[in-house]
Amino acid sequence: MSAGMNVAVLVVLGLTAAGGLVLTARGERLRTPWGAVGLAALLAVAGALAWAGGDASDGLAEGAAVAAVLAAIAAGGPVATGVLRVADPRAVGVTGGPQDPDILRGGAWIGVLERATVAAALLAGSAEGLVVLAAVKGLGRYAELRAPAAAERFILGTLASGLWAAACVGVALLLR
Numbered sequence: 001m002s003a004g005m006n007v008a009v010l011v012v013l014g015l016t017a018a019g020g021l022v023l024t025a026r027g028e029r030l031r032t033p034w035g036a037v038g039l040a041a042l043l044a045v046a047g048a049l050a051w052a053g054g055d056a057s058d059g060l061a062e063g064a065a066v067a068a069v070l071a072a073i074a075a076g077g078p079v080a081t082g083v084l085r086v087a088d089p090r091a092v093g094v095t096g097g098p099q100d101p102d103i104l105r106g107g108a109w110i111g112v113l114e115r116a117t118v119a120a121a122l123l124a125g126s127a128e129g130l131v132v133l134a135a136v137k138g139l140g141r142y143a144e145l146r147a148p149a150a151a152e153r154f155i156l157g158t159l160a161s162g163l164w165a166a167a168c169v170g171v172a173l174l175l176r
Helices: 002-026 033-053 058-086 107-124 127-146 150-174
Strands: none
Touching (some): 002 033, 033 058, 107 150
8 A cells, every 4th residue: 555655646746746837837927826835735745645655665765756856846936936926025015026027037047956956955965055055046146135125035935945845855755
């Protein structure tokens, strides 16, 4: 029974990655926070199955690690965007909301690389990798963080993206 549950973890992680790709393909303007909620629900199901399934064979554990990295990378963008939409500073009268293209341009691509780095560092057990990532990201964006809403967007996006990647990898680590 646990082998079947562990295979189900791989399937649900795959669905999470595919769902993230579908939401990304639809474009940021068409996404709603509910897409992020759906992805989080899929990841929660994968986590529950992994927890209930117990230790997996080496092949399944490696497959889960790959699927977790793919889910972190592919679905993290819609999740981070969903968090930014919910925390839109325009709702409280601050100009330059999270969808303003002049604030922190390139964030989507940086987020992809950030989630890949977080996932790889966690799977490798490298706390140093996370520290280097935080330093590089902070220093690289330092000059831009003075713009209205930029610091908030930077912090929220970084935390949402990093926590999503950590949660995806956490599911894979449950199977080790």
